[in-house]
Amino acid sequence: MRVLSCLATEHNLWLVLLAAGICISGCWVAFDLIQRARDREGLQKSGWIFMSSVAGGASIWCTHFVAMLAYDPQAPVSFSPILTLISLLVAIAGCGAGVTVALSSSDKFVRATGGAVIGAGVAAMHYTGMAAYHVDGLVTWEPLHIAASLLLSVLLSAAATHKLLGEPGRRGQVLSVALFVSAIVALHFTGMAALSVVPMATGASLFDQAALQAMAVAVAGVGLIIVATGVASYLIDSFANLQTVQRLEELALNDPLTGLPNRISFNNQIILKLTRASQTNRKVAVLGIDLNRFKEINDLRGHDAGDTALRLIGARLKGLVADGEFVARIGGDEFGASKIYSDHAELAEFVSRVETALFQPLVIDTFAIANGASIGVAIYPHDGHTHERLISNADLAMYRAKSDSIISVCYYEPTMDEIARDRRNLAIDLRSAIERNELQLHYQVQKSIADGEISGYEVLLRWTHPTRGNVPPSEFIPLAEETGSIVAIGDWVLRTACEEAARWSTPHKIAVNISPAQLAHIDLAARVFEILLETDLAPSRLELEITETTIIQDKLRTLDQLRRIQSFGVTVALDDFGTGYSSLDTLRSFPFDKIKLDRSFMGELENDPQATAIVRAVLALGKSLDIPVLAEGVETSEQLSTLKLEGCKEAQGYLLGRPGAVGDTVHRAAATAPARGASEAA
Numbered sequence: 001m002r003v004l005s006c007l008a009t010e011h012n013l014w015l016v017l018l019a020a021g022i023c024i025s026g027c028w029v030a031f032d033l034i035q036r037a038r039d040r041e042g043l044q045k046s047g048w049i050f051m052s053s054v055a056g057g058a059s060i061w062c063t064h065f066v067a068m069l070a071y072d073p074q075a076p077v078s079f080s081p082i083l084t085l086i087s088l089l090v091a092i093a094g095c096g097a098g099v100t101v102a103l104s105s106s107d108k109f110v111r112a113t114g115g116a117v118i119g120a121g122v123a124a125m126h127y128t129g130m131a132a133y134h135v136d137g138l139v140t141w142e143p144l145h146i147a148a149s150l151l152l153s154v155l156l157s158a159a160a161t162h163k164l165l166g167e168p169g170r171r172g173q174v175l176s177v178a179l180f181v182s183a184i185v186a187l188h189f190t191g192m193a194a195l196s197v198v199p200m201a202t203g204a205s206l207f208d209q210a211a212l213q214a215m216a217v218a219v220a221g222v223g224l225i226i227v228a229t230g231v232a233s234y235l236i237d238s239f240a241n242l243q244t245v246q247r248l249e250e251l252a253l254n255d256p257l258t259g260l261p262n263r264i265s266f267n268n269q270i271i272l273k274l275t276r277a278s279q280t281n282r283k284v285a286v287l288g289i290d291l292n293r294f295k296e297i298n299d300l301r302g303h304d305a306g307d308t309a310l311r312l313i314g315a316r317l318k319g320l321v322a323d324g325e326f327v328a329r330i331g332g333d334e335f336g337a338s339k340i341y342s343d344h345a346e347l348a349e350f351v352s353r354v355e356t357a358l359f360q361p362l363v364i365d366t367f368a369i370a371n372g373a374s375i376g377v378a379i380y381p382h383d384g385h386t387h388e389r390l391i392s393n394a395d396l397a398m399y400r401a402k403s404d405s406i407i408s409v410c411y412y413e414p415t416m417d418e419i420a421r422d423r424r425n426l427a428i429d430l431r432s433a434i435e436r437n438e439l440q441l442h443y444q445v446q447k448s449i450a451d452g453e454i455s456g457y458e459v460l461l462r463w464t465h466p467t468r469g470n471v472p473p474s475e476f477i478p479l480a481e482e483t484g485s486i487v488a489i490g491d492w493v494l495r496t497a498c499e500e501a502a503r504w505s506t507p508h509k510i511a512v513n514i515s516p517a518q519l520a521h522i523d524l525a526a527r528v529f530e531i532l533l534e535t536d537l538a539p540s541r542l543e544l545e546i547t548e549t550t551i552i553q554d555k556l557r558t559l560d561q562l563r564r565i566q567s568f569g570v571t572v573a574l575d576d577f578g579t580g581y582s583s584l585d586t587l588r589s590f591p592f593d594k595i596k597l598d599r600s601f602m603g604e605l606e607n608d609p610q611a612t613a614i615v616r617a618v619l620a621l622g623k624s625l626d627i628p629v630l631a632e633g634v635e636t637s638e639q640l641s642t643l644k645l646e647g648c649k650e651a652q653g654y655l656l657g658r659p660g661a662v663g664d665t666v667h668r669a670a671a672t673a674p675a676r677g678a679s680e681a682a
């Protein structure tokens with residue numbers, strides 16, 4: 001009753017409302033800042049604690065001060081400036097200490113204790129402020145009301161922080177602000193009820209009523225500015241957070257190198273288009289794109305050139321998209337595109353636009369490349385209803401395009417699934433081919449062109465599949481390389497070839513093909529040494545054939561291995577020269593014992609002057625580097641005479657002998673004659 005009468009009669013009502021406004025808004029902002037402090041660590045946490053203490057302390061102090069100015073004791077009043085200032089500092093310090101304690105642990109008692117500290121601080125501020133308040137009259141204090149005001153402040157503040165930190169979200173915040181505002185109101189009015197003033201006109205007041213009201217408005221203004229500063233910092237932080245989140249989202253959905261959307265965006269886009277297409281009875285095309293021979297750019301020109309190529313392609317693709325179309329970088333040298341359409345002509349036009357963009361030469365530094373790309377297309381609803389199926393079918397079509405040297409765009413057909421399944425099964429069978437004794441070695445003779453003398457035999461692997469019969473090496477070797485089984489198979493070939501050759505009656509040389517994976521994944525030099533010891537084959541009877549790809553993949557390691565192998569007396573030939581990179585750099589980087597000119601040049605040798613020119617150039621190169629050249633794939637005597645004329649030393653091909661089993665190829669006598677391998681090796 002006393003409280004209400006205070007409010008109605010002794011306080012100036014509109015100033016009381018102003019005080020209430022500051023109190024509620026200040027507490028709201030301070031509590032928002034406390035929540036922000038709770039979610040941060042280290043210096044940021046301290047910064048937010050400081051901000052919340054200043055906003056909270058200052059607004060509580062303003063509330064108190066304005067309410068005091070609204071209080072009319074019916075006697076002249078004055079304020080001690082020092083104590084008034086101290087009361088402000090007490091409010092801020094009390095809040096700071098309380099918030100620090102409340103945030104120091106997630107234990108509910110610690111949180112409530114922090115609130116109690118704030119409540120005690122607020123009470124300390126109130127009574128320091130009252131000490132600064134001088135009334136011309138007889139002032140008496142009633143201890144019971146003082147104790148009650150203290151208790152209410154401490155308990156309600158403790159409940160407020162407990163609610164604020166224990167119940168995240170707006171509801172918790174509303175309840176806690178309500179509790180805290182109640183704490184302040186209860187403290188103020190119970191505290192004021194403890195005060196009774198008997199006016200004694202001992203002197204003039206420092207302020208008249210109008211001056212007091214002006215001061216109240218000024219203080220309220222300052223309070224609101226402090227609160228507004230808190231709000232501003234809160235908003236700036238929220239905006240910065242939003243920007244960070246947006247940046248993170250951008251990073252998560254875009255490829256940083258090309259700036260194109262990434263795989264996740266691509267998937268999302270297709271899902272979106274599928275929904276739209278199903279509602280509007282339209283179609284969606286998904287394009288899988290893989291750049292051709294991109295590895296070459298990386299290997300030969302370096303990764304910077306590779307990155308530039310990807311950026312250029314990315315910019316081109318970005319530049320071509322129209323409404324309803326989408327392009328993305330899926331990863332590595334893979335891109336994707338999609339289009340929603342009704343008429344096939346629209347799709348054909350889009351695909352041709354993409355193809356043109358991919359096939360335009362890329363100019364990087366001083367060189368231009370026009371490798372192009374392989375494109376696979378799958379269409380909803382024909383080729384699949386989900387984004388996964390469509391992407392996987394577009395990929396299957398893309399692989400089909402990749403394996404064809406002429407076409408670059410391939411539309412998905414259901415038979416591609418069967419082909420892929422078939423390849424998977426073949427790969428599984430290949431893994432057990434060694435144990436099931438399905439592999440054999442064939443040997444193809446290599447001869448000196450000048451006198452027809454046998455110079456050696458190339459070892460060629462054959463696979464007789466239990467149901468498919470003979471599977472050509474051009475089919476299973478790449479499969480073994482893809483799946484990694486080439487390491488075990490290559491090891492079997494090397495060991496078996498050495499074993500067989502060691503039993504031959506004539507100590508001919510054997511040339512074994514080595515895959516890049518064998519040099520990359522095992523210590524091949526050590527393995528060769530071991531096999532030579534075990535099989536008793538003379539190292540000089542073994543030649544290893546490697547291709548340029550093997551060297552380029554991991555140059556330093558490969559060259560080191562090859563040097564060690566050569567140091568045992570084993571020779572090394574460079575196979576299929578003229579087809580891949582054909583770089584002089586490869587030839588210079590290692591002292592090859594032989595260059596094998598690829599068989600693809602033989603067919604054209606008679607008719608195509610360019611093929612003759614290449615053969616001549618390779619022969620000249622061999623001569624200048626002092627490396628003998630062997631021509632592969634010689635099928636006609638005309639080819640042989642041309643090679644002889646051009647100064648080629650050795651040849652291999654159907655004309656000189658087809659690959660065959662050891663019994664046919666070498667010496668049937670080998671079975672009866674004593675093995676000479678051992679004596680050779682010795």
Ligand code: C2E
Binds near residue numbers: 473477
């Ligand atoms: P390559 O090393 O260039 O082997 C020569 C290929 O040319 C053999 O094919 C051989 O049969 C074929 N050839 C020989 N003379 C003629 C000819 O006059 N005309 C034509 N058109 N072809 C001829 P093959 O046996 O089918 O082997 C193909 C490829 O498979 C080999 O090419 C080699 O890269 C790989 N390969 C074969 N055996 C092995 C092996 O044991 N390990 C590894 N890593 N690769 C192997």
Ligand code: MG
Binds near residue numbers: 575
């Ligand atoms: Mg070979």
Ligand code: MG
Binds near residue numbers: 632
């Ligand atoms: Mg070859």
